[in-house]
Amino acid sequence: MPALEMSQDVGVLISWLKSDGESVNKGDLLFEVETDKAVIEIEAPGTGILSNVSASPGDKVPIGQVIAYLLEGGEEIPHKVSLSSDDDGKSQGESIPPVLGSKETTLVRRKESKLVAASPKARRLAIELDIDLSALSTTLADRAIQAKDVLNVGSIKVDDLIKKHAYDTIEISGMRRAIAQRVIQSHHNAPPIALTLSIDMSEAISRINDWNEKQATSESKVKISSLLCRAVAKTLTQHPKLNGHLIDDEIHQYKAVHLGVAVALEDGLMIPVIRNAQKMTMGKIQTELNGLADRARKQRLKKEEIGGSTFTLSNLGMFGIEQFTAILNPPEVGILSVGAVKETPVGVEGKIELRPLMQVTINADHRAVDGAAAAQFLMTLKNTFETPAPLFE
Numbered sequence: 001m002p003a004l005e006m007s008q009d010v011g012v013l014i015s016w017l018k019s020d021g022e023s024v025n026k027g028d029l030l031f032e033v034e035t036d037k038a039v040i041e042i043e044a045p046g047t048g049i050l051s052n053v054s055a056s057p058g059d060k061v062p063i064g065q066v067i068a069y070l071l072e073g074g075e076e077i078p079h080k081v082s083l084s085s086d087d088d089g090k091s092q093g094e095s096i097p098p099v100l101g102s103k104e105t106t107l108v109r110r111k112e113s114k115l116v117a118a119s120p121k122a123r124r125l126a127i128e129l130d131i132d133l134s135a136l137s138t139t140l141a142d143r144a145i146q147a148k149d150v151l152n153v154g155s156i157k158v159d160d161l162i163k164k165h166a167y168d169t170i171e172i173s174g175m176r177r178a179i180a181q182r183v184i185q186s187h188h189n190a191p192p193i194a195l196t197l198s199i200d201m202s203e204a205i206s207r208i209n210d211w212n213e214k215q216a217t218s219e220s221k222v223k224i225s226s227l228l229c230r231a232v233a234k235t236l237t238q239h240p241k242l243n244g245h246l247i248d249d250e251i252h253q254y255k256a257v258h259l260g261v262a263v264a265l266e267d268g269l270m271i272p273v274i275r276n277a278q279k280m281t282m283g284k285i286q287t288e289l290n291g292l293a294d295r296a297r298k299q300r301l302k303k304e305e306i307g308g309s310t311f312t313l314s315n316l317g318m319f320g321i322e323q324f325t326a327i328l329n330p331p332e333v334g335i336l337s338v339g340a341v342k343e344t345p346v347g348v349e350g351k352i353e354l355r356p357l358m359q360v361t362i363n364a365d366h367r368a369v370d371g372a373a374a375a376q377f378l379m380t381l382k383n384t385f386e387t388p389a390p391l392f393e
Contacts, residue, residue: 001061002042004035004303010062013055014039020053024070031067038270038301046070052077060119060146118145125150193371194325196361197378201341204388205356211282211392219290225261225315226286228338230391231384232313233257233277239377242334243310246368251333260309260329261289263296270296271329273309282392317341323359333368334377337361358385 001011014032018024030044048070055067069077118126118133122145126133131150204227212221236243236257244253259277263270272292277285295301314326317340326337337360344357360381364374384391 003063013059039299121147122150191366193366194363198357199382199385201356201358222286229285235381241373245331251368254310258310260312262314272296272305333365335363
């Protein structure tokens, strides 16, 4: 199982694209794996015959664990790892791979002097149901015990557990687990500063309407979301302190704007990235947004489309939210929260008028960005929106 993200402990096998015993060429698509962020197709690292496939679709596999072999003609499968140990607690046979001691799959020594590899959920269920994992492990060859193995013992059904406890248990895993880890990391490590400003969107909306009237197809029409991306990317080039990362004791300020755009999904949140957004036209950004959002919702983003953003844009205006403060996406030092455009009474030349106002909030890591720098960013962004002609060039 390959590691596709720095913080990844496990991958979920979605499907095999080649069959056991089938000839494979280097570069062929071999299988699909789901990480915390997306489903990614994995290419064959070499040429050979796919052999001894040991993982099935739906299996959660620790990083580094062998799930199949690519063998040359006549080549034998390497000896399997033994999980048994002698009375002194020293394992027999080959050494146990370090991956079995990862966060997701742990080794626990029991009174029977056996080393038992099991997932945390399987271990918890075994305690609840009084099942001996060491006895169960003897029937599972060299793979770790999963929750489904424990549930299968004695024909125990999930429904029985729900009736027993009178609640549904939802495991925090995949995307939700990644979000939880990022929120904790941001809350503990990045002291935030938040500033909010209202922007008059009258001229921007007028420009969008004029643009869309001239477009021949619906695909070439733009929305406020693409205008947001264009304006933010342009503003960040003028305020590079917000377009950066804080890593250890170093602040990295980037010349290119790799803009992360938060996309709400049914089970969580994903942040696909528009690379070099500062170079894109309005139409190009809209096309890019459409493709990224569609692939994000299908969890079919490419590897290069996730991670590596230098600044994040989070827009909840489509849900009617008027103002909010988003949580920083470490190691980034800035994130912009955008609310709904709302008709609001304002004073204009001594008169009260209704104007479409949009509230934006910059949340910045105070270790890297001072309040004055964040305020200057917002003021430039406000001016960019209220005099938007250059955005449509």
